[in-house]
């Protein structure tokens with residue numbers, strides 16, 4: 001279990017490093033092929049999901065949207081209408097406060 005460092009970027013980097021170590025050599029990793037960018041993108045998504053579960057808003061979540069379940073939420077893509085569900089629903093709830101910068 002992770003302790004909570006004050007610096008979200010340090011935590012994010014540490015999580016990415018841990019995920020990389022966990023994934024290398026697994027069938028999931030092999031399925032991504034030899035495309036380095038694809039592997040990096042995969043690690044990024046997993047790390048962001050983990051950050052979200054820990055209550056952090058990923059830096060790429062620069063848009064605001066409204067989810068029918070969660071209410072106002074930060075999001076990493078722009079949506080014009082109210083969403084039926086969102087990434088925060090999937091991980092079990094949005095953070096108490098948004099740290100959008």
Ligand SMILES: [Zn+2]
Nearest residue numbers: 067070086089
């Ligand atoms: Zn939601």
